[in-house]
């Protein structure tokens with residue numbers, strides 16, 4: 001049923017990805033940290049996972065929620081395409097949200113394949129936590145945001 005989403009981004013950006021490590025985050029649980037400085041505009045990492053359709057994502061989100069995994073390894077690419085990093089992903093799935101992020105997530109189209117690449121929007125120092133704005137759709141049920149930024153919006157959604 002088209003469930004075997006082909007893996008998005010066979011990491012051809014791997015050689016350009018920066019040295020990263022995951023560790024305890026001041027924002028939430030685990031986070032991703034720069035192990036070397038990153039210049040503004042550089043690619044930090046590609047968000048790798050399975051490319052799936054909305055219908056499959058809905059089924060999986062239901063499964064993950066009922067098995068307590070939580071559904072936020074799902075990353076929306078466009079109105080009908082989601083990247084699911086739950087079963088097959090890379091360190092990018094540990095990136096936390098910030099209302100004053102040092103990166104942004106860009107959806108690029110590489111020979112017909114949609115990919116999500118996390119770029120540095122400002123110079124990043126070694127040891128900084130990598131963050132981007134999740135841009136979650138606004139919902140009634142709010143998820144509190146612990147990014148700690150001066151301009152924190154207070155919630156993720």
Ligand SMILES: Nc1ncnc2c1ncn2[C@@H]1O[C@H](CN(CC[C@H](N)C(=O)O)CC2CN(Cc3cccs3)C2)[C@@H](O)[C@H]1O
Pocket residue numbers: 025027028029030031069070071072073093094095096097098144145146147156
């Ligand atoms: N600024 C923020 N404020 C508050 N909460 C945040 C923020 N920014 C990320 N969040 C949480 O992080 C999830 C996004 N996660 C990023 C990595 C996460 N820190 C981790 O350790 O796994 C991935 C999802 C998959 N889930 C598995 C879980 C592990 C432990 C509890 S649930 C977490 C999000 O859905 C949120 O729940």
